[in-house]
Amino acid sequence: MTAAPSPLSPLHAVGGRGRTPAPGQRHHILSVLVENKAGVLARVAGLFSRRGFNIYSLAVAPTDEDGHFSRITIVVDVESAPLEQVIMQLDKLINVVSIGELSPAEAVERELVLVTVAVGPTERSQVIQLVGVFGGEVVSVGADRLTVMLAGRPEKIDDFEGLLEHYDVIELQRTGRVALPKLDRH
Amino acid sequence: MTGAQALIKSLEMQGVDVMFGLPGGAILPVYDPIIDSSIRHILVRHEQGAGHMAEGYALATGRPGVAIVTSGPGATNIVTPLANAYMDSTPLVVVSGQVATGSIGTDAFQECDITGVTMGITKHNWLIKDVDDIPRVVAAAFHVATTGRPGPVLIDLPKDISNAQMEWYWPTSLDELDLPGYHPLTFGDPFLIGQAVELIAQARRPVLYVGGGVLKARAAEALRVLADRTGIPVVTTLMARGAFPDSHPQALGMPGMHGHYTAVTAMQKSDLLISLGARFDDRVTGKISAFAPEAKVIHVDIDPAELGKVRVPDVGIAGDCRQVIGEMLLAMDAAADRPVVQDLASWWRQIDEWRERFPLYYEDVEGGAIKPQNVVEQLRDAAPEDTVVVAGVGQHQMWASQYWKFEHPYTWVNSGGAGTMGFAVPAAIGAKVGRPDRTVWAIDGDGCFQMTAQELVTASSEQIPVKIAILNNAYLGMVRQWQEMFYEERYSEVYLSPDLPDYVKWAEAMGCVGIKAETPEDVGPAIEKANAIDDRPVVVDFRTDAREKVYPMVAAGSSNDDIVVHPDQLKAAAR
Numbered sequence: 195m196t197a198a199p200s201p202l203s204p205l206h207a208v209g210g211r212g213r214t215p216a217p218g219q220r221h222h223i224l225s226v227l228v229e230n231k232a233g234v235l236a237r238v239a240g241l242f243s244r245r246g247f248n249i250y251s252l253a254v255a256p257t258d259e260d261g262h263f264s265r266i267t268i269v270v271d272v273e274s275a276p277l278e279q280v281i282m283q284l285d286k287l288i289n290v291v292s293i294g295e296l297s298p299a300e301a302v303e304r305e306l307v308l309v310t311v312a313v314g315p316t317e318r319s320q321v322i323q324l325v326g327v328f329g330g331e332v333v334s335v336g337a338d339r340l341t342v343m344l345a346g347r348p349e350k351i352d353d354f355e356g357l358l359e360h361y362d363v364i365e366l367q368r369t370g371r372v373a374l375p376k377l378d379r380h
Numbered sequence: 381m382t383g384a385q386a387l388i389k390s391l392e393m394q395g396v397d398v399m400f401g402l403p404g405g406a407i408l409p410v411y412d413p414i415i416d417s418s419i420r421h422i423l424v425r426h427e428q429g430a431g432h433m434a435e436g437y438a439l440a441t442g443r444p445g446v447a448i449v450t451s452g453p454g455a456t457n458i459v460t461p462l463a464n465a466y467m468d469s470t471p472l473v474v475v476s477g478q479v480a481t482g483s484i485g486t487d488a489f490q491e492c493d494i495t496g497v498t499m500g501i502t503k504h505n506w507l508i509k510d511v512d513d514i515p516r517v518v519a520a521a522f523h524v525a526t527t528g529r530p531g532p533v534l535i536d537l538p539k540d541i542s543n544a545q546m547e548w549y550w551p552t553s554l555d556e557l558d559l560p561g562y563h564p565l566t567f568g569d570p571f572l573i574g575q576a577v578e579l580i581a582q583a584r585r586p587v588l589y590v591g592g593g594v595l596k597a598r599a600a601e602a603l604r605v606l607a608d609r610t611g612i613p614v615v616t617t618l619m620a621r622g623a624f625p626d627s628h629p630q631a632l633g634m635p636g637m638h639g640h641y642t643a644v645t646a647m648q649k650s651d652l653l654i655s656l657g658a659r660f661d662d663r664v665t666g667k668i669s670a671f672a673p674e675a676k677v678i679h680v681d682i683d684p685a686e687l688g689k690v691r692v693p694d695v696g697i698a699g700d701c702r703q704v705i706g707e708m709l710l711a712m713d714a715a716a717d718r719p720v721v722q723d724l725a726s727w728w729r730q731i732d733e734w735r736e737r738f739p740l741y742y743e744d745v746e747g748g749a750i751k752p753q754n755v756v757e758q759l760r761d762a763a764p765e766d767t768v769v770v771a772g773v774g775q776h777q778m779w780a781s782q783y784w785k786f787e788h789p790y791t792w793v794n795s796g797g798a799g800t801m802g803f804a805v806p807a808a809i810g811a812k813v814g815r816p817d818r819t820v821w822a823i824d825g826d827g828c829f830q831m832t833a834q835e836l837v838t839a840s841s842e843q844i845p846v847k848i849a850i851l852n853n854a855y856l857g858m859v860r861q862w863q864e865m866f867y868e869e870r871y872s873e874v875y876l877s878p879d880l881p882d883y884v885k886w887a888e889a890m891g892c893v894g895i896k897a898e899t900p901e902d903v904g905p906a907i908e909k910a911n912a913i914d915d916r917p918v919v920v921d922f923r924t925d926a927r928e929k930v931y932p933m934v935a936a937g938s939s940n941d942d943i944v945v946h947p948d949q950l951k952a953a954a955r
Contacts, residue, residue: 228561229561232507233495233496233499236496236499237499240499240500241500244500278688279685279688279689282684282685282687283685285684285685286683287504288503288504288524288562289504289561290561291560291561292561
């Protein structure tokens with residue numbers, strides 16, 4: 195039993211069901227360096243809706259010590275529009291400084307999920323065990339609930355989320371993925 | 381000095397000579413230093429007028445238009461001009477007042493999140509939260525509005541920032557503008573230029589497809605050289621009328637939904653479209669999958685996002701049209717050992733046959749009603765060649781574009797992409813302010829005129845002698861035409877009445893001369909009388925034939941192969 199997504203999960207809403215695109219679905223990762231100014235996220239999000247481009251997930255945070263710039267990592271559905279068109283339109287935003295394009299094969303991608311699960315005496319140890327197998331952590335313990343955390347590749351998060359569906363999930367929050375290019379080994 | 385003084389001084393530093401506006405609460409501090417400024421302020425009657433005047437000024441001069449409004453409704457009233465300028469890439473700088481920073485977000489009196497509202501219809505906008513930012517933001521705003529693909533920008537200025545004290549400075553380099561993400565292109569990639577010249581050299585049925593970008597880039601001279609050098613036929617889109625002289629033997633006129641038959645058909649049958657500053661608008665291409673099916677495409681545009689947005693080009697060159705045409709000409713010089721183009725004689729024979737069979741045509745019956753096309757022809761023949769012609773949106777706009785002969789750049793001012801009814805009267809006023817040396821004729825419809833006519837009060841009080849020709853068919857004519865053709869003549873909410881309002885009395889009430897022309901015999905004398913007036917605005921009410929439709933026509937969503945000419949021409953062709 196999975197509870198309905200909490201209305202307080204905005205990123206969940208942006209990313210649809212929050213899952214990774216299914217195999218075969220064409221998606222790309224854009225790593226967008228923006229000026230850290232008021233309204234920048236609205237400009238980026240507004241552009242996507244205005245031009246009919248679809249976003250799977252979106253993560254944003256400051257990226258330098260001075261806080262002048264932020265990096266927005268956007269997973270784009272490239273079936274809704276050609277990737278070049280998405281990049282070119284994004285690049286026209288004055289606050290967008292640079293855009294890195296990462297194909298899933300060339301990127302390291304990570305995502306984090308927080309899940310609160312209702313647990314009785316038997317489920318408690320099962321969930322703790324599952325979290326251990328996946329290398330996650332129990333981050334909060336209540337009388338009849340646990341909140342657990344897992345960070346990893348988005349597919350791993352999908353699997354974890356899938357297995358948790360057998361339990362009473364109260365709330366689930368994924369961050370959306372962040373990504374950087376894979377390094378050259380040579 | 382105060383922020384308000386810094387704003388006005390910044391506008392002066394930018395060389396602004398005129399601004400169009402209307403004061404109100406949040407912008408009050410800025411209106412005080414206007415009294416002492418060298419900048420002429422034109423007090424409009426509605427903020428939409430200020431925006432369209434600034435657009436008319438920009439389109440007639442090539443310089444950015446400036447408008448200034450207050451917060452809330454003042455700012456929302458200029459949203460339509462911003463959207464219009466964004467669609468037509470017109471450089472505009474709009475300053476709006478805003479409630480004090482401490483009140484933002486509290487639903488204060490006349491508060492509106494205008495940077496949020498205009499985010500999608502400006503090239504960029506700024507909400508100034510620090511008085512020290514004012515000179516930098518003004519300089520950045522003009523830089524963004526006028527470089528790259530031009531467009532409108534908005535500066536939102538809270539009242540407490542206007543009142544705050546600051547130490548004056550003026551940015552002296554681009555680095556100081558704090559635009560780390562803005563790097564407009566100019567030159568085209570030499571490799572791609574070489575490929576383009578190669579395609580031109582191989583083409584048998586090439587067409588130069590010229591858009592508004594040629595005017596924005598001030599590339600009309602360069603285009604003329606390219607056309608003369610290659611002998612390739614030229615079509616000029618609605619936004620590019622005047623970029624290439626209509627009297628030139630290679631000029632085929634306007635393409636598109638109501639374009640010249642030959643322009644539409646030449647593109648359709650072409651094997652190479654050389655698109656210069658055009659964007660494959662749906663009104664030009666018709667059904668895109670059926671558009672110019674055999675043509676390769678060279679697409680030159682300063683906005684890389686236009687390349688492949690609608691039609692994937694064979695050679696896409698991001699760059700300024702003037703620079704790229706110059707580079708193409710140099711590349712042609714460098715390959716002087718072989719011809720620049722193929723022999724185009726058979727292509728021209730085909731084109732001349734189309735021109736002969738399907739010129740622009742309307743039926744002019746003796747003793748009938750005034751034909752709107754005939755009014756445009758008579759206005760044209762009685763006006764100086766460098767007259768600036770301004771249109772609203774609808775049938776009259778198409779007739780003006782079709783029947784006027786444009787010989788010079790920046791002589792045609794209209795609302796293209798957005799199709800904003802009511803554009804003509806205020807845009808004509810702005811154009812006349814920018815080019816006081818020129819005759820400015822607005823060709824307007826009766827529906828359009830009623831939307832913004834109040835700005836003639838502005839024109840009278842500021843002594844801006846524009847001339848307005850109303851092609852008064854008592855209908856929302858273009859909608860009527862579509863209802864006649866596609867809705868089985870079921871006319872829904874399109875009748876306006878020829879006499880209500882009384883246009884002559886209305887014109888006189890606004891300080892203009894009002895003239896009425898009811899029969900074809902009245903047309904010439906009415907125009908003569910209007911042309912003789914140069915000390916005040918004049919409005920001529922031409923009572924035109926309401927049944928007249930715009931031909932040729934490609935129905936929305938149809939292929940350009942299915943262009944419909946006037947029924948008489950069709951009969952003649954069938955014989």
